[in-house]
Amino acid sequence: MTNQTAPIVVVGAGVAGLVCAIELHSAGRPVLVLDAESEVGGRVRSTTRDGLVFDHGFQVLFTAYPTLRSYLDLDALAPRKFLPAARIVQGGRVSLIGDAFSDPSLLIDTVMARAVPLGDKLRLLALRRFAQQLSVDECFTARFAGVSTREYLASRGFSATVIDGFFAPFYGGILLDRTLATSASVLLFTFKMLAEGDTVVPATGMGALTKQLAARLPPGMVRTGVGVQSLTVNDGRVNGVVLAGGDVMLAAQVIMATDAPAAARLAATAGVQIATPSGARGTTTLYFTTSGASPIPGRALWLNADASAVISHAVTVTDVAPEYAPRGVSLIAASAVGEAADRSDADLESAGRREFAAMARAAGDAAADAKATALTRVAVWRVPYAQFAQPPGWREHRPTIACGIPGLWRASEVLHSSSLEGAARGGQDAARAVLQSH
Numbered sequence: 001m002t003n004q005t006a007p008i009v010v011v012g013a014g015v016a017g018l019v020c021a022i023e024l025h026s027a028g029r030p031v032l033v034l035d036a037e038s039e040v041g042g043r044v045r046s047t048t049r050d051g052l053v054f055d056h057g058f059q060v061l062f063t064a065y066p067t068l069r070s071y072l073d074l075d076a077l078a079p080r081k082f083l084p085a086a087r088i089v090q091g092g093r094v095s096l097i098g099d100a101f102s103d104p105s106l107l108i109d110t111v112m113a114r115a116v117p118l119g120d121k122l123r124l125l126a127l128r129r130f131a132q133q134l135s136v137d138e139c140f141t142a143r144f145a146g147v148s149t150r151e152y153l154a155s156r157g158f159s160a161t162v163i164d165g166f167f168a169p170f171y172g173g174i175l176l177d178r179t180l181a182t183s184a185s186v187l188l189f190t191f192k193m194l195a196e197g198d199t200v201v202p203a204t205g206m207g208a209l210t211k212q213l214a215a216r217l218p219p220g221m222v223r224t225g226v227g228v229q230s231l232t233v234n235d236g237r238v239n240g241v242v243l244a245g246g247d248v249m250l251a252a253q254v255i256m257a258t259d260a261p262a263a264a265r266l267a268a269t270a271g272v273q274i275a276t277p278s279g280a281r282g283t284t285t286l287y288f289t290t291s292g293a294s295p296i297p298g299r300a301l302w303l304n305a306d307a308s309a310v311i312s313h314a315v316t317v318t319d320v321a322p323e324y325a326p327r328g329v330s331l332i333a334a335s336a337v338g339e340a341a342d343r344s345d346a347d348l349e350s351a352g353r354r355e356f357a358a359m360a361r362a363a364g365d366a367a368a369d370a371k372a373t374a375l376t377r378v379a380v381w382r383v384p385y386a387q388f389a390q391p392p393g394w395r396e397h398r399p400t401i402a403c404g405i406p407g408l409w410r411a412s413e414v415l416h417s418s419s420l421e422g423a424a425r426g427g428q429d430a431a432r433a434v435l436q437s438h
């Protein structure tokens with residue numbers, strides 16, 4: 001086989017690789033997607049054990065993501081909605097802050113919430129309106145991309161109380177970064193997405209999302225359990241891949257849809273250095289079950305705003321999607337971010353129980369301690385590389401789709417933002433660039 005008749009090889013079957021392959025396949029190009037793992041999905045996978053659904057790290061889908069949504073049959077995923085709200089626990093008190101435009105029943109609690117002073121509530125409304133007026137691309141212009149979320153919020157007049165007591169834990173949950181060092185572009189983008197759609201999980205787990213994308217490709221087009229170890233170069237052009245077992249496979253083009261560090265390692269095997277965002281945001285998710293009542297009930301995320309918090313955010317997933325556990329069982333997901341994510345399983349478990357009890361006590365639950373004690377830890381999911389760091393200015397050094405050597409391309413979240421939407425957009429843009437060039 002010459003490399004003219006060989007398929008376009010997409011390395012990586014996460015959101016970016018699958019979207020890229022869908023585009024290329026629908027344009028009539030022969031495509032082969034290879035992934036080192038035993039199943040598709042990359043960072044968006046779920047495992048079912050004893051009737052319990054464990055997402056590989058707690059994660060949600062914003063239905064307003066424009067690019068990703070265009071590839072999904074959302075109804076077929078049976079999306080289960082979170083309340084557009086968060087319960088903020090701080091100093092032994094809990095306040096419910098919600099988006100009353102999305103769910104008017106949240107108005108009274110939100111207006112009454114003591115965690116956010118009135119002036120800041122008005123500023124939150126103004127920020128919501130402002131983010132909605134921007135297009136997705138405008139969110140990422142230099143004006144916002146060059147400042148940190150913390151600086152931007154201060155420039156809009158938000159008080160330190162709300163910055164540390166609301167935004168820090170809230171964005172700890174979304175960006176896995178409680179320091180608010182992430183670029184303000186990401187704040188505006190996520191605020192826009194939160195305002196314009198629902199926050200959901202598919203009834204059978206987040207992994208259903210990537211399985212649905214893969215099902216849009218013909219059988220055999222995606223091969224799992226096939227790692228790519230290096231690239232082959234002939235006459236100054238990437239013309240194939242070497243598989244983990246040593247077999248060589250010719251390729252008309254190679255598109256790297258792996259995470260950023262893996263793409264940099266692969267490109268280096270072709271003698272090419274590609275720009276890679278430095279810094280990783282990791283998270284550890286603990287799953288607990290109980291056959292009694294959950295200490296942190298409801299469809300809103302619980303945010304632990306105390307500075308000493310080990311568990312950053314938690315939710316009773318089965319209150320959102322009962323399908324995540326057998327009838328009568330509640331499943332709780334609790335996430336640690338930053339340095340806390342590196343603590344031992346036992347440490348995280350005991351901190352989880354202690355902090356759940358404190359959250360329930362703050363909500364006035366007389367049985368708080370008994371409920372926290374009755375929990376069983378059923379899984380711990382460690383994801384050291386959940387997102388890449390997106391500090392101010394990172395987009396100025398973004399890599400490009402073409403990798404500086406003929407035949408090698410990049411389909412990745414690094415082209416847009418570290419998110420499901422960023423990955424879908426990266427996959428779509430790469431496919432279009434390859435199609436345009438050939």
Ligand SMILES: Cc1cc2nc3c(=O)[nH]c(=O)nc-3n(C[C@H](O)[C@H](O)[C@H](O)COP(=O)(O)OP(=O)(O)OC[C@H]3O[C@@H](n4cnc5c(N)ncnc54)[C@H](O)[C@@H]3O)c2cc1C
Nearest residue numbers: 012014015016035036042043057060228258386419420423
């Ligand atoms: C716990 C967690 C929470 C998150 N929360 C959110 C959230 O709430 N909202 C949001 O929008 N985003 C969230 N994200 C981020 C989002 O999941 C990612 O941005 C997105 O999934 C990245 O997709 P990708 O296709 O670019 O990369 P990946 O999903 O990493 O896919 C890359 C694939 O490449 C494969 N691969 C790597 N090297 C090789 C090789 N040499 N050979 C063959 N295959 C290879 C890997 O096995 C993998 O399947 C979260 C991520 C995690 C893990």
